[in-house]
Amino acid sequence: MTTTTAARQRAQAKVEYDAFLAQCPSRKLLDRIADKWVTLVLAALRSDGSHRFGADCASEPRPLRYSELSRLLAGVSQKMLTQTLRSLERDGLITRTVVPTVPVTVTYQLTDLGVSLHEVIRGLKGWAETHMDDVLANRATYDNRVG
Amino acid sequence: MTTTTAARQRAQAKVEYDAFLAQCPSRKLLDRIADKWVTLVLAALRSDGSHRFGADCASEPRPLRYSELSRLLAGVSQKMLTQTLRSLERDGLITRTVVPTVPVTVTYQLTDLGVSLHEVIRGLKGWAETHMDDVLANRATYDNRVG
DNA sequence: GGAAGTAGGCACCTGAAGGTGCGTAACTCC
DNA sequence: GGAGTTACGCACCTTCAGGTGCCTACTTCC
Numbered sequence: 645m646t647t648t649t650a651a652r653q654r655a656q657a658k659v660e661y662d663a664f665l666a667q668c669p670s671r672k673l674l675d676r677i678a679d680k681w682v683t684l685v686l687a688a689l690r691s692d693g694s695h696r697f698g699a700d701c702a703s704e705p706r707p708l709r710y711s712e713l714s715r716l717l718a719g720v721s722q723k724m725l726t727q728t729l730r731s732l733e734r735d736g737l738i739t740r741t742v743v744p745t746v747p748v749t750v751t752y753q754l755t756d757l758g759v760s761l762h763e764v765i766r767g768l769k770g771w772a773e774t775h776m777d778d779v780l781a782n783r784a785t786y787d788n789r790v791g
Numbered sequence: 792m793t794t795t796t797a798a799r800q801r802a803q804a805k806v807e808y809d810a811f812l813a814q815c816p817s818r819k820l821l822d823r824i825a826d827k828w829v830t831l832v833l834a835a836l837r838s839d840g841s842h843r844f845g846a847d848c849a850s851e852p853r854p855l856r857y858s859e860l861s862r863l864l865a866g867v868s869q870k871m872l873t874q875t876l877r878s879l880e881r882d883g884l885i886t887r888t889v890v891p892t893v894p895v896t897v898t899y900q901l902t903d904l905g906v907s908l909h910e911v912i913r914g915l916k917g918w919a920e921t922h923m924d925d926v927l928a929n930r931a932t933y934d935n936r937v938g
Numbered sequence: 939g940g941a942a943g944t945a946g947g948c949a950c951c952t953g954a955a956g957g958t959g960c961g962t963a964a965c966t967c968c
Numbered sequence: 969g970g971a972g973t974t975a976c977g978c979a980c981c982t983t984c985a986g987g988t989g990c991c992t993a994c995t996t997c998c
Contacts, residue, residue: 650942654865661865669923670830670916676926678825680956683817710975718801718808721957726976736929746965747974757925764918769817771911776816778904779823782883827986857945868987873946894944894995 676735677765681720681728686762688716689738689754707741707753737761823882824912828867828875833909835863836885836901854888854900884908 665671677683692706693716708716714725729752732738737758743749754762812818824830839853840863855863861872876899879885884905890896901909 657862657865665866669919672923672926673915673919674825674830678821683821711973714975715801715804718804719812722976723958723978724956727956734930734933735926736933737926742975745974748964750975757922757929760922761918764914767911767914768820771908772816772820775904775907776819779819779882779884782904783881786881786883858943861945869946870948870988871986874986889945892944897945 677761679728679731681717681724682732683765684717684720685713685725685728685732686737686754686758686765688713689752690759690762705754705759707751710750710752713752732758824908826875826878828864828871829879830912831864831867832860832872832875832879833884833901833905833912835860836899837906837909852901852906854898857897857899860899879905 689708690705692704693708693712710725710729713729714720714722717725720728729738729740733740733752736755738752738754741751741753743751836855837852840855840859857872857876860876861867861869864872867875876885876887880887880899883902885899885901888898888900890898
């Protein structure tokens with residue numbers, strides 16, 4: 645066989661590490677919020693939907709309808725909006741309620757868990773707003789030195 | 792033409808929203824840390840590299856060598872490690888120093904900016920550790936009800 | 939003299955995220 | 969009677985992050 649002891653040890657470590665990663669709650673959270681539309685939906689539901697873009701803290705969270713969300717997050721495709729909402733509902737971050745009106749009406753609302761998640765996302769937002777300019781400046785400097 | 796006024800207005804809103812997203816610092820940050828290895832490298836550099844897996848706060852941040860990182864993050868490919876380190880250096884989150892020893896030695900170290908970013912990531916970790924079980928429980932319940 | 943460590947570069951490949959387009963079933967407005 | 973709205977479902981297509989494998993040039997260990 646061509647595999648030496650050292651190589652096998654590395655392979656073993658790799659398997660263990662992969663298993664650790666698949667288990668890690670932090671990673672699961674990251675995968676969750678890294679989703680393109682997740683944070684935007686959370687922010688929209690956290691706001692009352694009155695301002696269109698960088699919805700933030702907001703006066704009083706109001707349940708929003710599918711079509712309202714669709715209009716608020718103007719760039720989202722119907723497929724992705726539905727998919728995102730389903731997954732958030734599945735995780736207990738939002739609730740979905742169907743009102744049997746003439747054309748059926750569906751409203752979505754943050755749960756307490758969803759609100760608490762939005763809090764930590766606002767933490768990210770804070771860092772981004774104060775430090776992201778530095779990062780971009782560093783990036784430009786680096787590119788000038790190298791490229 | 793088949794495009795009505797309402798349709799054109801929606802298209803316009805979509806373009807504006809996409810432009811807003813491309814500009815949004817929060818989104819840039821999310822894209823940055825959503826990278827599979829970024830948070831792991833930051834955590835490894837924040838720790839002194841003594842424990843292998845969920846490196847966290849750590850006693851005293853010590854600069855780590857390429858090979859040390861490679862062994863710590865056992866699952867990472869050489870390509871991805873190099874790529875991740877380059878991008879972090881580009882953003883001014885870590886520094887890269889070459890020591891001209893017999894075989895050349897390269898060490899990586901967090902900058903102040905990198906440390907501050909790691910702080911907000913620890914915020915994420917905190918939420919994940921306290922709430923992720925709830926999320927998984929909700930998910931299981933949902934799947935039982937539906938599937 | 940072959941294996942292993944030093945820090946990567948380069949080319950190719952795949953899986954999955956996300957986008958596009960089309961259809962629906964019932965109702966309403968003009 | 970054609971278009972619009974309501975909340976989606978389904979199939980196809982593109983893109984790219986990330987992985988794999990092979991290369992370097994030098995040195996040291998066994």
